Amino acid sequence: MAMRWNGNGARVPRLLIGDSQPLLADALAALVSARGYDVHARVHDTAAAANALGEQAFDIALLAADLVTEPILAVINGLRRNGRMIALVAVAARPDDPQADALLGGCSDGLVLKDGSSEWLFHCLASVSTGGQWHDPRAIAGRRARREVALAAGVLTRREAEIARHVAGGRRNRDIAETLGISEGTVKMHLHNAYAKLGLESRTQLAMDARVRTLA
Numbered sequence: 001m002a003m004r005w006n007g008n009g010a011r012v013p014r015l016l017i018g019d020s021q022p023l024l025a026d027a028l029a030a031l032v033s034a035r036g037y038d039v040h041a042r043v044h045d046t047a048a049a050a051n052a053l054g055e056q057a058f059d060i061a062l063l064a065a066d067l068v069t070e071p072i073l074a075v076i077n078g079l080r081r082n083g084r085m086i087a088l089v090a091v092a093a094r095p096d097d098p099q100a101d102a103l104l105g106g107c108s109d110g111l112v113l114k115d116g117s118s119e120w121l122f123h124c125l126a127s128v129s130t131g132g133q134w135h136d137p138r139a140i141a142g143r144r145a146r147r148e149v150a151l152a153a154g155v156l157t158r159r160e161a162e163i164a165r166h167v168a169g170g171r172r173n174r175d176i177a178e179t180l181g182i183s184e185g186t187v188k189m190h191l192h193n194a195y196a197k198l199g200l201e202s203r204t205q206l207a208m209d210a211r212v213r214t215l216a
Contacts, residue, residue, distance in 0.1 A: 064090070087109040113136045168207045
């Protein structure tokens with residue numbers, strides 16, 4: 001697979017771009033290609049994205065948030081365990097997108113909004129290309145506000161409650177993931193959300209919290 005190099009002798013990051021709407025995928029590909037990125041493949045559904053990630057080498061997966069499902073996260077986590085450093089950047093429709101909330105919980109390296117500026121997109125790509133992270137500040141602010149409301153109510157989702165009970169029972173994240181048929185990264189995301197909603201900071205605090213025993 002041929003690699004591209006820029007005028008400074010640095011390798012050009014290779015991107016996978018995915019959006020369920022082909023026109024949007026094409027527009028995004030044209031935008032980042034014009035800035036010098038190597039758009040190596042475009043996909044329009046989760047299955048095609050998973051196949052591409054498993055068969056080709058990418059530096060960045062730039063995917064619409066609705067394509068970033070548990071199978072995609074499982075493939076990316078598997079690549080990372082095998083030493084392949086790939087960054088995941090999600091493109092969400094709006095700050096209050098439920099999927100955006102989940103991705104901000106630690107699943108993605110970057111998150112951009114479709115109504116954001118192209119410069120924010122390129123700032124995000126530059127950050128993740130060097131091992132950093134960048135998330136749209138509006139999405140972060142919205143998530144923080146919603147979590148404060150959830151914390152006040154102390155309400156967990158069904159999945160968060162389920163994982164909290166497993167953790168309180170002394171089970172490891174990997175075991176929980178295998179039992180529930182989800183990725184370990186997804187377990188960490190739900191656990192992080194549960195900590196925030198219950199006002200806790202550690203697994204030990206969770207195990208000692210009487211509220212966990214009453215979770216439905």
